[in-house]
Amino acid sequence: MSLEFLERLSNADAIAANEQEVRNVMIDELESYADSIEYDGLGSIIFKKIGNVEGPKIMICAHMDEVGFIVRNITDHGQIILMPVGGVKPLAQMMQKVRITTDTGKKIDGIIQAKYLNDAADEAYVDIGAQTREDVLSLGIEIGNMVTFSSEFERINLDNLIIGKAFDDRLGCYVMGELLKRLNDMKHPNTIYFVATSSEEVGIRGAKTASYKIDPHVVFPIDVACFNDEFITDYRNKRQIGHGMIQTNFDRTLSPNKKLISFIRESALNAKKNLQLDMFNKGGTDGGEAHKCREGKPTAVSCIPVRYGHCAYSIANYRDIQDTIDIFINIIKNFDQEKYKEVINFGRMK
Helix, strand or coil: CCCHHHHHHHHCCCCCCCCHHHHHHHHHHHHHHCCEEEECCCCCEEEEEECCCCCCEEEEEEECCCCEEEEEEECCCCCEEEEEECCCCHHHHCCEEEEEECCCCCEEEEEEEEEEECCEEEEEEEECCCCCHHHHHHCCCCCCCEEEECCCCEECCCCCEEEECCHHHHHHHHHHHHHHHHHCCCCCCCEEEEEEECCHHHCCCHHHHHHHHHCCCEEEEEEEECCCCCCCCCCCCCCCCCCCEEEECCECCECCCHHHHHHHHHHHHHCCCCEEEECCCCCCCCHHHHCCCCCCCCECEEEEECECCCCCCEEEEHHHHHHHHHHHHHHHHHCCHHHHHHHCCCCCCC
């Protein structure tokens, strides 16, 4: 399997509102497959693929941004004080290699460290080996610069296992890209908008602006999910790598459309793929804002299972990613005008 596209996505650096590196990767890879490319005012990128112009408008979305940091201050002795952007895990702020991206795009390596008090990281900073503030400034580092983990994507150990940073949610961006490629030779009864959204990690913002711009009929966010104890394998953990795509039945920001949930299950069955059925009361996805657009949009979320999140590395199984692609091909092929009418039929049930 060729994973160069996913590797480029994972290795790109992009915190909220600083997603140009990911946009560049997606444009380079996908421009020739899309009928058009547009942007919303926050920088979300929208790849449009027309099947039937009279069919439903489907928005499939995944976010570009990763958790990371921003340079908050530079001390007289060269300590680079950080502010987290998104929910970086406290232990991930201890003795990890990171890189600072200057305004000119230069990459500066360093080590992150933080005080650790009452189970929380406090006053994280980067040590680049500088002795003075002037040392730091001479490298082009300024307040406001983006800081990300410098983990590199790679395949490891057992078949299909991959590790890297920013799998949340570059895996979703990768799935969208591979779907767009496969639609190049496939007829479908709808128009698809593949949206790589901005600023999800700081309040699911891009999904709100992109869905307002597109005004889709239905929305299918794709994200990732992990469990806090990866080796619990009973009913509590339906986010196990190697066990297939996750269907999210409920989260803190979205109670999904039940008919879309049923349609996803039907699509997985048709594709002969396993489906993990999950729900959670913490966190949310792009669906939390997209479903509230205009008059309301039927929305259902799917996730790819990973181990470890909001830290320097995640582990994923490529089979789960491929399963997600296959299920969504089935969704796209079968979501026509009649299916949409069925989804929005809220009248009296006999």
